[in-house]
Amino acid sequence: MKTHEVVIQPGRSEKHYWRDLWKNRELLYILSMRDISVRYKQTILGTSWSLIRPLTTMLIMVFVFSKVAKLKGDPGIPYPLMVLAGITIWTFFANAFTQISTCITANSNLVTKVYFPRLIMPLSSIVVSFIDFLIALGLFVLIAIWYQFWPDWHILFLPLFMVLALLASFAFGLIFAVLNVRFRDIAQLIPFLVQVGFYACPIAYSSRLVAGESWYPLYILNPLVGIIDGFRWSLLGENAFFNPTSIVYSVLIISVVLVISVYFFRKRENTFVDDI
Amino acid sequence: MRQRVVSHRFATKRHMAVITVEDISKRYIIDHKKGKGSNSIKDAVVEQFRKLFNGKNSSDAERIEHEEFWALRDVSFAVEQGDRIGIVGHNGAGKSTLLKILSKITEPSSGRIHIRGRIASLLEVGTGFHPELTGRENIFLNGSILGMSREEIRRHFDEIVDFGGIEKFLDTPVKRYSSGMYVRLGFAIAAHLDPEIMIIDEVLAVGDAEFQKKCLGKMRDVSASGRTILFVSHNMTAVQALCNKTLYFERGQLIEQGETNQVISSYLSKVSKTRLARHWATPEEAPGNDLVRIKRIELIPEYRDNQNFIDVRTPFRVRFEFWNMMDKANLNLSLHLNSMTGECIFNVGTQSQPFAKGVISGECLIPGHFLNDGTYNVSVMIVKDTVTPLYNMEEGLIFDVADYREGVAWYGKWPGYVRPQLEFHTEMMEENILND
Numbered sequence: 001m002k003t004h005e006v007v008i009q010p011g012r013s014e015k016h017y018w019r020d021l022w023k024n025r026e027l028l029y030i031l032s033m034r035d036i037s038v039r040y041k042q043t044i045l046g047t048s049w050s051l052i053r054p055l056t057t058m059l060i061m062v063f064v065f066s067k068v069a070k071l072k073g074d075p076g077i078p079y080p081l082m083v084l085a086g087i088t089i090w091t092f093f094a095n096a097f098t099q100i101s102t103c104i105t106a107n108s109n110l111v112t113k114v115y116f117p118r119l120i121m122p123l124s125s126i127v128v129s130f131i132d133f134l135i136a137l138g139l140f141v142l143i144a145i146w147y148q149f150w151p152d153w154h155i156l157f158l159p160l161f162m163v164l165a166l167l168a169s170f171a172f173g174l175i176f177a178v179l180n181v182r183f184r185d186i187a188q189l190i191p192f193l194v195q196v197g198f199y200a201c202p203i204a205y206s207s208r209l210v211a212g213e214s215w216y217p218l219y220i221l222n223p224l225v226g227i228i229d230g231f232r233w234s235l236l237g238e239n240a241f242f243n244p245t246s247i248v249y250s251v252l253i254i255s256v257v258l259v260i261s262v263y264f265f266r267k268r269e270n271t272f273v274d275d276i
Numbered sequence: 277m278r279q280r281v282v283s284h285r286f287a288t289k290r291h292m293a294v295i296t297v298e299d300i301s302k303r304y305i306i307d308h309k310k311g312k313g314s315n316s317i318k319d320a321v322v323e324q325f326r327k328l329f330n331g332k333n334s335s336d337a338e339r340i341e342h343e344e345f346w347a348l349r350d351v352s353f354a355v356e357q358g359d360r361i362g363i364v365g366h367n368g369a370g371k372s373t374l375l376k377i378l379s380k381i382t383e384p385s386s387g388r389i390h391i392r393g394r395i396a397s398l399l400e401v402g403t404g405f406h407p408e409l410t411g412r413e414n415i416f417l418n419g420s421i422l423g424m425s426r427e428e429i430r431r432h433f434d435e436i437v438d439f440g441g442i443e444k445f446l447d448t449p450v451k452r453y454s455s456g457m458y459v460r461l462g463f464a465i466a467a468h469l470d471p472e473i474m475i476i477d478e479v480l481a482v483g484d485a486e487f488q489k490k491c492l493g494k495m496r497d498v499s500a501s502g503r504t505i506l507f508v509s510h511n512m513t514a515v516q517a518l519c520n521k522t523l524y525f526e527r528g529q530l531i532e533q534g535e536t537n538q539v540i541s542s543y544l545s546k547v548s549k550t551r552l553a554r555h556w557a558t559p560e561e562a563p564g565n566d567l568v569r570i571k572r573i574e575l576i577p578e579y580r581d582n583q584n585f586i587d588v589r590t591p592f593r594v595r596f597e598f599w600n601m602m603d604k605a606n607l608n609l610s611l612h613l614n615s616m617t618g619e620c621i622f623n624v625g626t627q628s629q630p631f632a633k634g635v636i637s638g639e640c641l642i643p644g645h646f647l648n649d650g651t652y653n654v655s656v657m658i659v660k661d662t663v664t665p666l667y668n669m670e671e672g673l674i675f676d677v678a679d680y681r682e683g684v685a686w687y688g689k690w691p692g693y694v695r696p697q698l699e700f701h702t703e704m705m706e707e708n709i710l711n712d
Contacts, residue, residue, distance in 0.1 A: 004472075008380060008389040030420045034406055034413075041408045041449075113403045114421055115380035270383040273376065274304065 017266070021117040028120050032127040047135075054091060054136045058084045065204045074206045076239040078147050081140075082232065085240075086203035088136045089231040093165045093224060094194045096129035100173025101190050104181050108276045118269040122174055126166060133162075140235070149236070157234040164227050164247075168254050174261035178268045182275045201228055208241040226250035292392070294473060294504050295355040295378070300387035302348040302373050302528075347373040348384070349528045355473075355506070360499045362519030362536055363508040364543050369525040371508045375399060375477050378506070393472030393504070396423060400477070402462025407451035411442050411461060414450050418465050432468040439490075440464030460487060467494045473504045488688050492518070512540055513679045513687040544585045544678055549651075551674045559599045564667050567605075568658050571597040571635060573672045575654070578644075587678040588695055591644040594673065596656050597637045607631050607666075609638045610657040615650060616674075621693050628662045645697035648690055649679040 007015075040046045061083045065071045073079040103121040104111060111118070144151075180186035201224045202210075210219055219225060226246035233242035348370045355361055363371050376382050378389065379397035404421040405414050415436055419429040429436075437443055440461040442453075450458060476495070495518055499505050509515050515522060515536065522539040524532040526546075532539050553574035556562035562569040577592040586592060596609065608628035613621045626638055638656075654673040658666045679690065 004392075004394045006380070006389075006391040006395075008377065008383065008391070009387075010383050010385055012383075026426055027420045030417055030426075034409065034417055037413070038406055038408045110404050110421060112381065113399045114397070116421070116423075270380075273382045 017117060021119055024116050024120055027116055028124050028127070031120065031124040035124065035128045036131060050132050050135045051139055054087055054139060057087055061087065061204045071205050074208060074240050077236050078149065081144060081147055081149060081236060082206065083204055084140050084143060085232045085235050086228055088133065088140050089161070089165055089228055090198065090201060090203050091136060092129055092133035093169045094197065095132060096126050096166065096169035097173045098190050098194060099125035099129060100169060101176035101180055102187055104177050104272055105187070105276065111276055112273050118272065119265065122170065122177060126170060130166065151235060152237050154234045154237050157230065161227050161231040161234060164250060164254060167258055168223055168227065171254055171258035171261050174265045178265055181272050197224065201225060203228065206241050207243065211241065211243070220246035220249055223250040223253045292357045293354045294357050294392045296390045297351060297353050298388045300348055300351045300377060300384045300389060301346060302377060303385040304345045304347055306343045306345050346528045351530045353523060353530060353533055355504060358502045358504060359521055360505045360519045361507065362515035362522040363506060363525065364515060364522060364540065365525035366547065370528040371525055372477060375475055375506070375508060379475055391473070395473045395475060396469040396471035397475035398466045398477065401459050401466065405450055405458070405462065408449055410449055411446045414461070415465055418462065422466060422469055424469065436464045436468055439467060463491055474498060475506045477508045478510065489686055492687055511687060512544065513681065516540060517687055541583065541585055544676070549674060550676055554672065562599070563669065567602055568667050569599045570669055571599055573656065573669065575673050575675055585678055586675060587680040588647065588649055589644045589680055592642055594640045594642065594654055595637065596639070597635055598658060600631055600633055600636050603633055605631060606661050607636070608659050608662060610659055611640055612655040614653050614655065615693065616653065619693070621652065646694060647677050648692050648695040649677050651676050
């Protein structure tokens with residue numbers, strides 16, 4: 001057997017970091033399982049909460065924006081389906097982003113007592129949020145069947161937008177996670193950001209409504225715009241508004257932020273415990 | 277037997293350093309702020325602006341706000357294959373920081389460490405236990421946090437449950453466990469780790485005496501199997517029993533390293549807040565009153581060879597001198613020996629007898645194998661006519677009695693105020709009563 005050698009030096013990241021990360025995949029699985037199984041302990045409704053929440057949000061949105069504010073959806077698409085598609089992908093992003101941002105401090109009992117590649121924690125936040133997302137997507141399918149709405153070939157692009165949403169939450173979440181270790185202000189800031197994001201992104205309305213505005217070029221610099229529009233487009237077809245330029249922006253911005261945030265995280269992760 | 281000797285010789289011959297620590301330092305920056313917390317963005321932003329406007333040199337007042345603190349400073353040592361290293365020192369001496377660096381939980385500010393072999397560190401019992409999860413689920417959770425594969429955990433599952441003694445509560449959430457069960461389960465999991473190097477931080481401070489015995493037994497097995505152990509503890513008896521070498525830290529520095537008994541004896545003699553002798557040259561400065569004044573009080577141990585601290589075996593004398601300013605008085609001395617919590621262990625007095633003006637001395641011999649280990653103080657009272665206290669010198673001396681045991685595989689705190697060596701024996705009365 002080959003002996004396992006480790007050199008510890010300031011600023012020196014583990015040589016076999018990515019291999020270590022792969023070796024710890026069981027830990028990733030177990031931490032994710034922990035978060036999933038713990039969440040609905042001592043609740044009466046149990047896992048059905050993960051259906052109740054998006055469903056009620058959708059009903060409120062439909063009531064407020066469609067019946068009260070009388071916003072127009074995309075032509076040929078039932079307004080509730082449009083909203084639900086937006087809510088589904090946004091909720092995934094927002095949950096994953098929020099949980100990644102606070103994952104280090106939430107697991108401080110582990111961070112201060114054992115070593116493992118710290119990226120396991122944000123990854124496990126993603127796994128948990130992704131499972132919620134799959135449940136919400138199932139809900140969407142049921143409601144689409146209710147409206148007798150069938151997807152077409154656009155659905156083939158769905159995984160692309162899911163992956164982009166995942167990478168976006170990871171990229172932005174990591175930076176906030178590192179900052180939150182040192183500055184707990186971040187934990188206060190996040191719900192606020194998520195709330196602003198909800199209205200800044202085309203969730204309750206279609207991007208078609210703002211496409212003519214003079215500030216539209218700025219609007220699509222928000223990487224979530226392209227992802228949400230694209231997600232809708234792949235689920236609901238050609239009638240849903242989708243500007244291909246916006247997804248190009250999304251890919252570019254997310255790639256840059258992802259590289260920076262992983263670098264930043266790796267640089268700081270060895271001393272999380274000193275600030276926590 | 278023969279084979280064991282050979283393999284042992286082989287192991288010692290290799291002299292392989294499994295851990296080499298070179299000039300490790302760890303520096304923390306402490307923010308001195310009054311009242312509010314300093315970890316807010318506002319402070320960081322304000323600080324940046326200050327730098328921007330004031331240039332790089334911050335004023336003295338600001339420099340004080342960010343004080344450097346060296347948790348470890350230039351620490352170097354090497355650990356060889358199969359060594360059992362005890363790490364001792366006061367709280368805040370840097371022991372835990374060292375363990376955290378070795379376990380890769382935090383990185384050093386400078387220096388270099390080379391480790392050969394898989395490390396498991398046990399800085400806490402039951403790390404990551406989730407209160408809502410059952411004992412069974414937590415075994416898997418904690419096991420994988422400590423680095424076991426699920427396959428390994430499954431293999432050891434029954435042993436873990438058995439060692440922890442929690443069969444009946446396997447499917448109960450651990451938040452319903454008693455603290456004893458919680459600790460037992462935590463240790464049971466850790467005990468089934470199979471690393472080449474094991475780092476343990478004061479795990480024995482928790483749990484009842486019986487459980488501590490079990491833990492120490494397990495650690496003994498682990499060390500007997502040739503694995504390397506680093507063990508931080510305040511329990512000198514346990515360190516003495518388990519470790520062949522000891523590192524002694526003080527204020528972030530490695531003060532002494534070497535053979536356990538030697539290091540521990542110098543540690544004990546340094547840390548004790550003892551006051552073994554006090555002496556006043558003239559009556560003017562001495563404590564007392566117009567009638568009597570204390571001249572000298574001292575404790576004179578009768579050490580064994582090469583020993584420089586008092587343990588439960590050491591006999592010692594308490595010597596006392598005072599000035600008597602009265603022309604003629606019937607005086608006697610009364611000596612109280614108290615525990616540090618204030619209980620009087622015993623009180624002895626001398627016969628009252630007439631004394632003229634001058635210096636009077638008294639001496640009391642306290643035999644070895646009498647006091648239990650602990651910290652004690654001595655008060656001496658000067659009494660006139662057997663009923664009138666003239667002066668009472670409280671806590672005149674303070675001293676430690678260290679533990680010492682032989683032929684006992686139990687290292688918990690020995691109960692009782694005294695530990696006399698009384699005649700107590702057993703003998704076989706009748707054999708084979710079952711085969712009547």
